[in-house]
Amino acid sequence: MKARVFPLAGAALLFVGIVGVGLLFETIQGGSAAERLVTAMFINAIIVVGIQIYIGNTGVFSFGHIGFAAIAGYAFALFAIDPSDKAGRIADAPFGLADVSASVPVAVLIAVVVSVVIAAIVGIGLARSGAQSGAIAATVITLALLFVTHEVARSWSDVTGGERAGLTFGIGETLDGRVAVYGALFASLAIALLFARSGSGRLAKAGREDALAARAMGIDPRVQQTIALLLSVAVVAVGASLRVYEVGSIQPGQFFFDYTLLTLVMLVVGGRNSVTGAVVGVVTITFVRELARRLGSEGFEVFGLGLDGVPLDWVFREGLPRVVLGLAMVGFMIWRSKGMLDDWELDEWLRRRFTSDQEAPMPAEAHSGTAASNQLVARDVIVDFGGFRALNGAEMAASSGEVVGLIGPNGAGKTTLVNVITGMVPPTSGVVALDGQQGEIDLTSAAPYKVARAGLVRTFQNLRLFSSLTVLENVEVSKLVAESHRPSERDVGAEELVAAAGLWEHRDRRASELDYGNSRRLELARAAAMNPDFLLLDEPTSGMSDSESLNMVEHVRGMAELVGAGVVVIDHDLQFIVGICDRVYCLDQGSVIAEGTPDEIQADPAVQAAYLGSAANT
Template identity: 65%
Template sequence: MFPNLRRDVVFPVFGSVILFAVFVAVGLAYQSQFSGAAERLVTFALIDAILVLGIQIYVGNTGILSFGHIGFGAIAGYAFALFAISPAEKLKRIPDAPFGLLDVSVGPWMAVAVAVGVTLVVALIVGVGLARSGAESGAVSATVITLALLFVTHEVARNWPDLTGGDRAGLSFRIGGTLDSRVPIYIALLAAIVVARLYAQSRGGRLAVAAREDDLAARAMGVNPLVQQMVALLISVVVVSVGASLRVYENGSILPRDMFFNLTLVTLVMLIVGGRRSVTGALVGVAVITVGREVARKLGQDGFELFGIGLDGAPLDWIFRENLKSVFMGVSMLGFMIWRPAGLLDDWELDKWLHGKLGRRSASPPESLPPVEPDDSSVLVAQGVDVAFGGFQALIDVDVEAARSEVVGVIGPNGAGKTTLLNVITGLVESNSGSVVLGGTDLSATRSFKIARSGLVRTFQNLRLFDSLTVRENVEVSYLVAAAHRRHRPPPDVDGLIAAAGLWEQRDRRARELDYGTSRRLELARAAATAPAFLLLDEPTSGMSDSESLVMVEQVRQMAGLVGAGVVVIDHDLNFIIGICDRIYCLDCGQVIAEGTPAEIQADPVVQAAYIGSTAEG
């Protein structure tokens, strides 16, 4: 569940308590400074924080923009109101309430539980829809589905007066007055912060983030993004439902427009201004925007009167007008998207920072690991693979075999079909016919993340790292997959692999800051950390100098040895292939034209003509 108890549980909980304390203290200070309406303002800021944290759990970790969370809030809000309002009150507003809701009355906290339950059911359905629409990180269609949810809930709320009290009257209630103590809000807020932080550090959160960073690479490491996105959605909806119920409770009423565009805008602006990828950021955003809106509102109302200067007809009168608040919100959203799309804090977290400062750090790299003996029972066999793209035959009846104890190379000129072969083996391209079998299990027509879990893990020609994660976090994603799906193998040692890949010094740097050669080594280490049966490497030396290629030979051998994996490597760097491989296949125009030891391949006249000859001439 959590890779490291201290870093992923103790510090986040500790950090959450600090965040909570600071946030509440700022609120109370503000409230004592500006009495009167300030109290209500702070109460709503506390509730908004819960909503924003709920949205952050989904939007921040999956990278999918959702307009629908306030729609979930509307469902929760109405469910809460319908169950919490007394029958007498309901008789006044909605005498024809359907489903026998008229006589139902439970305590307010029971009603919150009902609201959460009802909303979860809707979220489950919406989540299946999102998954079906092929929700990728940032996918437009997913965003539109969430927008549809927001509009549909609003339309239903407006047009079903028997249930909701309609557009004008709404539902209002006296459950012994509105929420008369802030204690429940405090408890819910603290819980929301803890949940958001723990989720982000948990296995599910990390896998969701991996898919956010690079959907394809995450699948190739064995992550099923759709499942992780669903988990994120359900957790976030629970938090949003609680927040929405509290909002209705505190307000004492609910109207369709309470949970519509306006609140969606406010919560989204809070989230993106603070930094959508950070829980700390979400709270900062709530504080900044709450204060900013209030200042804008007062300036709009009173102009300079606010500061007691009272400059009538001052030169800024053209901007200090009523509704300045709306301009402030719009400009905040637009300005941050243009100049600082990651928000004020990007993905900075208080507890991560504290852990970096206070955490025990092992200064020296771990002892070198003993290699794992490859068990030679599982052989990789690709047989009769045919692939056509339209009228173009990319692969024609290709047979390739590899054992765990060997390094097998595939060479061939550009366009020979090397990468296509790798794509077929790892499930990214479907073959027209033929089969891929690993240790007796047929993997043809299996989805790529399942293939990865079965032990075929690849790297990419054009480098696909999880860019904003650190080196260590990149490798941990694979570790988490291995720990769940490859239990029969010895679990990979994250630190050991990082050290062996020569990444120990850079382990806390972000992947996007690494130089090219280091990024290649990280991609190799990340693949090895899934404890694969075979490592499939797509041009690991592309863009490297000759001396770097030689280092890569050692790297590949070492990494494969450490996890007991066989290797299939594609490259057109002949020196590299000959230096590393036990056996080589040569592809040309989609067909295997030769197979043998490096020496045999070098001597083969067909190969020379098709490949070496052509490069020599060119």
């Protein structure tokens, strides 16, 4: 319950802020035009916050949300407009749509359901294509969706009233009073902030930051993306219904390119990764655009300010607001592509401001006693990349409580072997099997997130943290996955792990602000939070000085004991390997050429030859 206090307080403050600005403007300006502008701003805020839920949490750009808005808008209009008003326009509508009617709240509900159902279908496609070929393909699908809805709205005049006429409410039937708008605005802010802090929202953000690392932590980003999409479309649908109700009619052009453009500029200028940013963007763009509109239509006198004598009349014309929007978009992309606020969020700021400094939790005791007897085996692994055989019958085995090293010269296939074990590279042939907490499982060619849930969790050679999430959030994300997929009777909390990694004082900093050694320790803590059976570490000391890598020996051992995991470690640093490993495999040219204790391996002439090369023509 306590976790929800700050998002709700944040939503309340944002609500008070935007409503306050709107009412202030109304009081100063007076008149019905100002009133309409402010109402439109509130409704735009609902829609932009709705879009932010998707774009901000998943990082996938959608041009299609206004398409969903159009679907919702028509669904709302079809049910909310009195049959007598529809009779003239769409008397021939199929399914008896000309005769249906519902109260306004019910019509909004129908609009939400219809658009969410369609979003669910589209969402399956987005998830599929996004997973396979990155976000650009998903973006294009959403763009195509926008055009499909527009074409259908234009052409299916039996239902939509066609291009020009559209559907119109009777006189006096439209929105009067703002109670509904206020309610929806507050609700959308609260939903957006609560979702951003929820488990699902945080998992989605992990996927946004680094999809590959997210999958390696047992997250299936497709699921989180779909949840974000549905929630986002529901909020947008409410906003769209209100927009139709406020205007009193709907035509295809109302929810098309221009409106997509307006809402996207608002979101991008304010900061797409933050709900606060979305609100700030809506307010800023609304007033800048209004200023431009007045300059364009009224010329030199705006808000009582005279600009006589300035030879700028060629600028102050129709079209000026559009130019301003375009310049805002291009300007922000060039100079500040993450928008005014980037990912600064009001509720987070409140939380930091009003929670007293916590003591670092006591370091947890090492996992002891119940020595697990997990086994990891990879056998006869062959991997061909095109014509190149990266692994040629490689094998390795590890059991819990053991630290196993993989060494070998550059290009020997160490990382490829770890990639095969963790599901990132499908082997041409061979077997990967785990006998762990969840019994005996064949993991050959399993999806990475399934491998992680089964208990094999890895780190990466080139550090893949969720860089704009905080240190604590990085670890919490794994903990969330562990809670649902790897329950353990002896759970080490995220905060304890952060403390154990020596990062307690940095817990609220972004991961990208950490120095190198701390980043490595965070990556390890994040992997340990998964309650793994085995940790697979790819070059945990690369880029470290000799003394730093010696410290890593204790650190890796400590973390592994804390969560009771076995360790498989790749490293080039033999000093580190000798210090930490119980047993070592040496790979060369894709096969194991030696196996033994670190001392045996170091003395093995085959190993020395693999590392140093042999003299000519052996």
